[in-house]
Amino acid sequence: MQVKLLAASAVIALAIGAGVACSDANRDTVATRPGGSEVGGAAVTATAAPGGSQPTSLAAGEMSVAELVKFAQPAIVRIQTNSGVGSGFVVDSGGYIITNAHVVTGPTGRVASTITVTTSDGAQYAARVVGVDARADIALLKIDAGGLKALEFARLKDVEVGQDVVAMGFALDLQGGEGGAFSVTKGIISQKNRVINEGTNAAIFGSVQTDAAINHGNSGGPLLDLTGKVVGVNTALAPDPTTGTAAPGIGFAVGSDIVKAIYEELRAEGRVNRGYLGIQGFEALRPAVARQLGIPADAGGVVVEAVVPGGPVAQAGLQAKDVIVKVGNIEVANEADLAVALIKNQAGQTVTVEFFRNGQRMSAKVTLGSPPTG
Known part of the structure; x- marks a missing residue:
């Protein structure tokens, strides 16, 4: 399948993961982020911003954001490699974990020599890579653990533009915090069926655009609807071509339909052997x-x-x-x-x-x- 590369004014996304935008494992680099905060050392000084209000009514099966966080927290994991820190989530109670490919491969494209997964209760596990699909920027990991909380995938046809979503992950790998020390941000589905172009990889179709804040270290974490289902894997930020910096409020997640299909293939075969139609656009x-x-x-x-x-x-x-x-x-x-x-x-x-x-x-x-x- 051949696709058109997108123009600079379109969605050309910057990966937010290991080496490129994962939180630095050594935490010795100072970098300016949108909003003026600095990253480096053990703490970040930030300016408070108005928070979003809770919905006054919820549809059947939906949770408040606080309830959703408690529901999903046991499934959120921190992933540390020799090149950085990213996020992931448990997709099967037997220890299978979804994350971004770039979290575990880093800038070299080779699988990291060490991958450590920390669950929300603080337990640490050495993870092995079951399979990587660079084209969709998805990797499947396995840890030797059982009885874990697992998240389910939403069907994108059931997801509506404008509905509330919550991103969970280890943004900037901030120190301290309660529970698993992950960060939680809330937004909406800004659009569906976007295309992510990470430059070296093929275009990723079926992606979700959101204004929920996602930053370095969020890579591989889930974007959740209020029923607790995964609508996407937080993956990229869009650059503003006029400034060269990340465009505010425009983030992307690999859509759940694509992720689910990749997961099933990686678990069964260890790789994705895509078919090719020979279509130009x-x-x-x-x-x-x-x-x-x-x-x-x-x-x-x-x-x-x-x-x-x-x-x-x-x-x-x-x-x-x-x-x-x-x-x-x-x-x-x-x-x-x-x-x-x-x-x-x-x-x-x-x-x-x-x-x-x-x-x-x-x-x-x-x-x-x-x-x-x-």
């Missing part, structure tokens, strides 16, 4: 475009901008302006769904791709290739 079908193409407004799907000559879909007969609505047994309503479909269907596998062309639903057998490297 695609975007979710919008109502006006559906009308132009004579497609039902509720069909969903992604519009293909161009196909790679000789690539898998080109060999199967697909063309530019085709609208893909299903890959294998996975329905495709948007770019995130297509990314999930290519995570779940492996290179070398032959799948049925369903699509609209000239208002008619069609299908073709496609043998998926491997994504190009570099």
Whole structure:
């Protein structure tokens, strides 16, 4: 799958993890952060800011922020490597932990020689890496522990733009604090289905934008809805191209649909063997475009901008302006769904791709290739 690189004025995110933006393990670097606070030594002097108010009413199944923190706290972990500190969360009670790939690989791209996980009760464990997927910036760790509190994933189609969310993680690896010493910030879902471009990695589709404050050290921690489910893994900040500094209130998390698919593949296989369609650019079908193409407004799907000559879909007969609505047994309503479909269907596998062309639903057998490297 090929994607368009985003322009400087679009979402070009800066990783907030080890080496790049994780809290420095040596804590001997002084750096200016947004808001004027300084990082270095054991404490940070900060200026108080107005806090957000609690909602006056909660939907069924939702918790107050304080209740949510108590619920999720046992699942939040601190991850220390030889290059920095990041965050993570337990995804299976048997000791499986999700974090960002860049938390455990650092600037070299190689897995850290030592990875120490600290749970909220203060217990420390040596962690092993089950698998890393650099393309989605997700890693799966395993510690020798059982009976842990685990968090569940939300389905992004159930998540609404504007709803409240809470970020939890070890922002700036601040000293002291109650409980697990993590930081808690609150915001909203600013938008869904964003694209993160971390520069060296491929674009990460199906990401969530939030204005909940996330900073260095938050990498790998969860972005939670008020039911306690994970809607994303906090990963990146957007730079303001006019200033070169982080844009205030624009952070990104790898979306839960992508993370869940990656987790399942890493746990089963230790790696992700993505399929490749050979598409040059695609975007979710919008109502006006559906009308132009004579497609039902509720069909969903992604519009293909161009196909790679000789690539898998080109060999199967697909063309530019085709609208893909299903890959294998996975329905495709948007770019995130297509990314999930290519995570779940492996290179070398032959799948049925369903699509609209000239208002008619069609299908073709496609043998998926491997994504190009570099």
